[in-house]
Amino acid sequence: MKPGIRNQIIGMMRFSYPSEGGFLKGGQGEDPAFEARLYAPDRLERRFRMFEKLALPSLLAQTDDDFRMVFLIGRSLPDLWRDRLTDLIAPLRGARVVALPSMPHYKAIRRAFAMALSDTATHVTGFRLDDDDALDRDHIARMRQVVGALLPISGLDLPLVTGCNRGFFLELRADGNRLLAANEKNPGAQGLAMTTPAQVSENIFRRNHRFASQFYNTFTDANQIGFIRTVHMDNDSDPHATGSIEPMEWDAAAPLIAQHFPFTAEMLQTL
Known part of the structure; x- marks a missing residue:
């Protein structure tokens, strides 16, 4: 990174936030x-189980633990679950719960990112992670x-x-969980990040993650194993790989x- 550039890394996780829009399967x-x-x-018990077993441990x-992690929830989330x-x-360094009223999806995301931004950052790298996925x-x-490079x-x-x-991809199945090795053709959502100057409010949620390279300079690493994505009954989107995907023993x-x-x-077999 060039001298004078102070890049802050902020992760964003929407934890059952009741946004206006942002859900593909209806309701808002x-x-x-x-x-x-x-x-x-x-439903929340299932979400917490995956969060406790996958996302949070990862x-x-x-x-490198020098990052902030924002957990966006609705103000209407019952205290039992919020607590x-x-x-x-x-135990997670830099973790913060942000509770907002229901509002348009991207507006809520922008507000939550802004609440975590340091006054000294010249740039921000904001990444996304769902509560049922994991990062390496x-x-x-x-x-x-x-x-930096x-x-x-x-x-x-x-x-x-x-x-x-x-x-x-980890398929949660009644007849036994199944693991598939995936090498995506288009960027996946797990850990996908956007870096901008700190005063720019655009972030990785601005566009559908599959189309990132259509609008932005994009680098995705095809060599490192970087994520686990779960496939289960509560998926809001249609989980599918855009490249190669093969069952793995x-x-x-x-x-x-x-x-x-x-x-x-x-x-993972018993999750």
Whole structure:
């Protein structure tokens, strides 16, 4: 990174936030029926289970822990669940719960990012992560290195998108979980980031992540195993790979999972 550039890394996780828009499968905002589905205890228990087993451990295990992590929730989230989330993220350096009323999706995201931004940052790298996915333990360190190398080339005043093409899809199935090795053709959402000058409010949620390279200078690493994406009954989007995807035997995957993630293949099999 050039002298004088102070790049702040901020992660964003929408934790069952009842936005106006942003959901592909219907429902939005303060509609009581929508909030009832979003905050249904059985659904939230499933979300917390995946968060506790996948997303949170992967954040706690980062080899570079110099980042802030924003957990965006609705002000209407019942205290029981809000307190549980707050207690869980307490060990995570830089973690912060932001509770907002229901508002248009991108407006809420922009406001939440702004609340985490340091006054001393010249640039911000904002990345996204869902509560049911995981990042490899070197994600932040690799992102910082890649952004530092590419930003001066791409342009200090232009958005730069960085991410990872390679990882695993984890299908949660009643007849036994299945693992698939994926190498995406288009950028996936897991850990995808956008770097901009700090005064620019545009962020990685501005466009559909699949189309990032259509609008921004984009670098995605096709060599490193960078993510685990879960496929299950509560997915809002249609989970599909845009490149190659092949089933992988658990015995073959076990050493790769242990190398890149803070959990075991056995845990993934029983999640």
